[in-house]
Amino acid sequence: MVEKTAGGHGAEAAKERKGLWSPEEDERLYARITRHGVSTWSSVAQLAGLRRSGKSCRLRWMNYLRPDLKKEPISKREQDTIVSLQKSLGNRWSVIAARMPGRTDNEIKNYWNSRIRKRQSVVLTSSGDGGGANGDPPAAAAAETQHELALAESPAGEKKEPFSAAAAPPAVPPARFPVFACQIPAGSAINAAPQSTTTTAHEHNGAGSESEVSVGGGEEHCYYYYRGGDGDMDMFGHLLSFDDLEYPAAGAAGGDLLMDAWESQLYCANSGGSSVD
DNA sequence: AAAGATCACAACCGCATCGTT
């Protein structure tokens, strides 16, 4: 249940709100962070006039408001990667998410828990108890489920957006994060390239007018952001689409090494610093 | 058409870790 008094004034404003975020709260948080960055999350909550904990603000930003998040459903390739990485890394969702630009640990975790794990348990159950009561031959059931696993696409439903992040100016990550910007020509391949030695932390100006190009590699956390200035986040998503990247077949032997190679493609985009126009 | 069941996702909670003083 969402109170409709978000951000309301008055003496009781000190009382912390919980539950779903209202569009107004989202807007306040988004505006605050894009204009001023983050010193500490508790101060963000306070300065944005939100009756939320810093923790809650951080979570909302990381999982929902961050402009570099992908909006489209998880693709088959991404699903394969999740399966592969979960197999090699276990439930280290943040590590898995770090290898999947635009996806959050929470999103991946939810995806795993609600779909993949469920399907895998079906496979195990089917093969373990002799096929179940519905008469499906176990092998066929397993195969069917595996096939489903392999082909499953996310349901078509679009995520609901309380306000249009896409209409907002290109935002920048909070100041305290390691920040690297990558600008990649539309349609260009992203190749494994020698790591740039240039890493430029960007200051937040909130105006989206910056055009600095920086490429950083080997960092555990990496933000890419598009500084085209027209606020087109779809372009952003296109440029950095997971499916545009070439990577070794998931699930192949030596997954970690292979994923690292692939990861390096992600994090070491073509240098050259061409801009996006 | 209505009620109940199921599903997907957002958010919270508690603990661990890290950085600062």
Place this chain on the structure above:
DNA sequence: AAACGATGCGGTTGTGATCTT
């Protein structure tokens, strides 16, 4: 070295939407 506060992470729960009967 210890204490404290902030942040990060993974597990779990709550809520709204959708599907089924």
